[in-house]
Amino acid sequence: MVDVEFRVVSDRRDGLLLALGQVVIANGFTLLRQRMLNSEEGVVLVMVVRGPAEALLMLEERLGTHHLVQSFEASPYEPAPAAAPTPAPAARNGASTHAPAAAAPSANTAPASYAAPSATATATAAPIDTQRVETLLPQLARNYPNILLQLVALERELPPTQREATLRYIGQRVGAWVYKRDFALGGQLPLADSVRRIALPAMRQLVQAELHEDVLKVRNSPFCHRGETGECCHFLRGMLGGLLEGQHGADGVRVVESQCRNTGAESCRFEFEA
Template structure:
């Protein structure tokens, strides 16, 4: 579960909380608190929500493209005090806009495993702002990601791009593949990872190894494997079938002189 704060700017106040609250609840999230105020930008609505990490990108896309929303920002919520009881979208409750029962305790957790203490921190707010844009533009997202890679400090590139890839992969799995049955790892790679990759790059499967011929992340003049977004996305795609038990390894990369970028999967 994750706690996220959304900041929405709209021209309209009446019905704004009701409309967006219904979107939040319809996507499996709980509205923990909200505030609304007038500003020079227009009506500003701030909502703190809690829900499943793998559904967050879908929710961000729906809020960011809602017809009442002029601008939209998302950031992790790190409030120091416990949030109030959840707000119901229909306004029912104890008369002050809150539901009568408090939410069950659920600690906030990032959608990925924590990065090592020695790793450079990810600019999470920047990533959360980017993800709805990627959802709107998908699959035409590689130019945005290459531009982001060039702007990031070298120490942040791998962790940030893998994080984004994981989130995008989980979203694509949820959108396109979640209704299928449980598959063995080799079938998951062939029937889920391969077709999803082919929306972005030239990919083929040989002996359970996925090969990419035209990764845009290669030849940056740096050493080592560099297709961090693709590796993260493959992990996100397979996590829906196998949880966190699959390890994706880029065993060869065009950046190091190989003919193709080679991804292997270990259960």
């Protein structure tokens, strides 16, 4: 589950919250809080919602294209930190002045949907500009499948340390959205059939993709030869993972780019491990 804050600008106040609230609920989200105010832009409605991450891209598309919405922004919601405790008064009459032992952290200091990463994970994780990503995703939904030029432009602008993590994350979000939009009504399939019936048709909307036995090959990935070393089709790998997670769960499938044109191969090869 994810908590997201939406900021909507409209020229109409009456019925705005009701109309957009119905969109939120219809997409499986819960409206946690909202506020509405007048500004020079128009009527501004801020909504904090909670729901499944795989449905977020679809919700963003429907809010961003709603006829009452003039402009639309989305960002991860982070509750304000709790106020610091009041310092204890100074000791009197010879009492000990040693500071008390630090209290154990409360179990309620973070949202239920958030698991704090370990120190090692925090130190090694590549940074992602989440604000930029959340702003981009509704645009990708509106333009899909004509999104590769936007993604290549984004890749060029990102610092090298952010490219892989950011593009894989965007790919996973887009893949999960495409799966829910186009394939979610199908039955549960074995991994090989999921690749053939879900991953391959979805990839063919974007690139020239072929399936040879259990290996998916892409001949025209636009992410190759960008000056990086090694495999560089991070968005495609992330999207394949997002497509297949709908059938097999986040831990049920692993996507590996075993060959890449960026390293001299004839085509980019993606292999799947259950």
